[in-house]
Amino acid sequence: MNLKRVILIALSLLCFTGSVYSKSEPVKVVVSSKILRIGDVLKVKVSSSSRVKKTSIGFTNRHFKLFKTHKKKERYVAYIAAARKIKAKTYPLKVYVTFKNGEKFEQTIPIKVVRPKFKEGKVSLSKKKNKLSKSNKRLVNEGQIISKAYKRKTYKRYFHGKFIRPAKGRISSEFGKVRVYNNSYRRSHAGVDIANKEGTLVGTSNGGMVVYSDFLPIHGHTVIVDHGRGIVSIYNHLSKRMVKKKERVKKGQPIGKIGQTGVATGPHLHWGISVQNVRIDPLYLTRVGL
Numbered sequence: 001m002n003l004k005r006v007i008l009i010a011l012s013l014l015c016f017t018g019s020v021y022s023k024s025e026p027v028k029v030v031v032s033s034k035i036l037r038i039g040d041v042l043k044v045k046v047s048s049s050s051r052v053k054k055t056s057i058g059f060t061n062r063h064f065k066l067f068k069t070h071k072k073k074e075r076y077v078a079y080i081a082a083a084r085k086i087k088a089k090t091y092p093l094k095v096y097v098t099f100k101n102g103e104k105f106e107q108t109i110p111i112k113v114v115r116p117k118f119k120e121g122k123v124s125l126s127k128k129k130n131k132l133s134k135s136n137k138r139l140v141n142e143g144q145i146i147s148k149a150y151k152r153k154t155y156k157r158y159f160h161g162k163f164i165r166p167a168k169g170r171i172s173s174e175f176g177k178v179r180v181y182n183n184s185y186r187r188s189h190a191g192v193d194i195a196n197k198e199g200t201l202v203g204t205s206n207g208g209m210v211v212y213s214d215f216l217p218i219h220g221h222t223v224i225v226d227h228g229r230g231i232v233s234i235y236n237h238l239s240k241r242m243v244k245k246k247e248r249v250k251k252g253q254p255i256g257k258i259g260q261t262g263v264a265t266g267p268h269l270h271w272g273i274s275v276q277n278v279r280i281d282p283l284y285l286t287r288v289g290l
Contacts, residue, residue, distance in 0.1 A: 026050070027105045029095050037114045038088075039175050039281035042080040043290065044095070050074065051100040058094040059111070060086055064276050065153045067229045079230055079290060081278040084176055084188050088115035118176035118188070142216045149211050149224045150232050150274040159206040159227040163285035164251060166205045166235060167258055167269050169196030175281035190279040191234070191272030198239050198267040200258040203251075205233050205271070205282065210247045210255070219270070220262025223255050231290075233282070236270035237261050 032043040046055060046066055052074045057064040059080055066076035080093070090112045097105040173193035204225050211232070212224035221238035239259025243249060260267045273282040 027095075027097055027107070029107050029109070031093070031109055031111070034110065035112045035114060036080070036082055037116060038082050038084055038086070039116065040081070040284050041275055041280055041288070041290070042093075042111065044078045044080055044093070046076040046078075046095060046097065048074045048097065048099075048105075052076075053098045053100045055098075056096045058092075058096070060091050060113075062276075062278070065230060067153075067155055067157075077229070079275045081275040081280045082113045083278050084190075086113060088113055116176065118178055119174060120178045138218055142218050145212070145216065146219075146224070146234065147277065149226070149234075150277045152211065152226050152232055153230050153276065154209075154226050154228045157228040158208040158248075159229075159231060159290070160251070161206075162287070162289045163205040163233075163273070163282070164203075165194070165283075165286060166233075166255075166271050167194050167196060167200055167202045169194040169200065169258070169269070171195075171283075172268055175279075175283070191270055192282055193268045193270050194258075195266065195268040196258050198257070198259055200267075200269075201254050202235055202238065202256045202258060202269055204235075204249045204253055204255050205273070205285070206251045208233070208249055210243045210245055210249060213241050213243055213245050213247075216262060218263050220264060221256065221259065225249060225255070230276040232274045234270075234272045234274075236272075237264045237268060239267075 027048045030045045036042045055066040055076055057066060057078050060082055064078050064080055066078045069075045069077050090110050093109045093111045095107045171192055172195035173189055175189060175192050177189040206227050208225040208227040211226045216222050219236040221241050223235045223241055223243060225233050235256060237259055238256035240257045243255045258267050258269050271282050273280050
């Protein structure tokens with residue numbers, strides 16, 4: 001075996017196992033998968049027998065928070081997702097741990113990001129709704145309101161078990177679908193649409209705390225629920241809101257009714273879920289428990 005081949009093998013092993021700067025402070029890192037499909041969620045668990053001062057994860061130029069899961073033991077969990085716009089390739093997931101004695105630990109794990117083939121579709125809006133939908137000022141304003149809620153990183157875990165569909169009906173638009181509005185501008189769908197008759201009850205997809213309940217000109221009557229540990233869900237275009245801000249809700253509890261308020265072409269619920277400010281496919285969490 002030539003020297004070049006030996007070096008390549010050594011480098012590949014280093015990339016896979018990661019680099020550890022602290023040999024005296026053992027850390028165990030477990031990832032749920034080495035492959036992450038855009039729209040899905042990766043679970044990362046970190047544990048150590050030594051006292052930890054701080055932790056963090058770096059992935060796709062984003063910082064993800066690790067949440068402590070045990071009062072006395074050094075056990076942490078983070079939920080990781082890949083944004084819809086990133087390229088399909090292998091990215092380094094870096095885990096950082098700083099101990100109270102000053103020593104540091106770092107491990108790099110290669111994660112292959114896979115991009116599914118998203119569908120495309122056309123949406124026809126009235127002149128009034130099209131003008132509203134294209135309003136940069138309104139889009140920025142509502143985007144800031146929603147992003148503020150999506151950036152929440154609450155330590156308390158409100159959710160339990162798998163998430164559930166918030167309303168009965170058919171899926172009229174899937175996550176990631178590229179929609180062309182009035183044969184002009186294109187947008188990627190950040191959630192799923194559930195179509196049903198106006199007035200159909202909408203329940204929260206899991207337990208949580210209501211962090212927003214108000215009307216938005218583009219998104220319509222909107223409810224946002226913080227489920228804890230960086231997971232936040234949103235419910236748009238409601239005809240009626242049935243909960244208020246700071247109200248604790250249980251899985252399946254009615255929070256509103258399907259409508260077509262805001263920029264909508266018919267009665268439906270837009271349901272979205274964010275993981276540390278990265279939009280994911282909400283249906284994924286109905287299939288896989290966290």
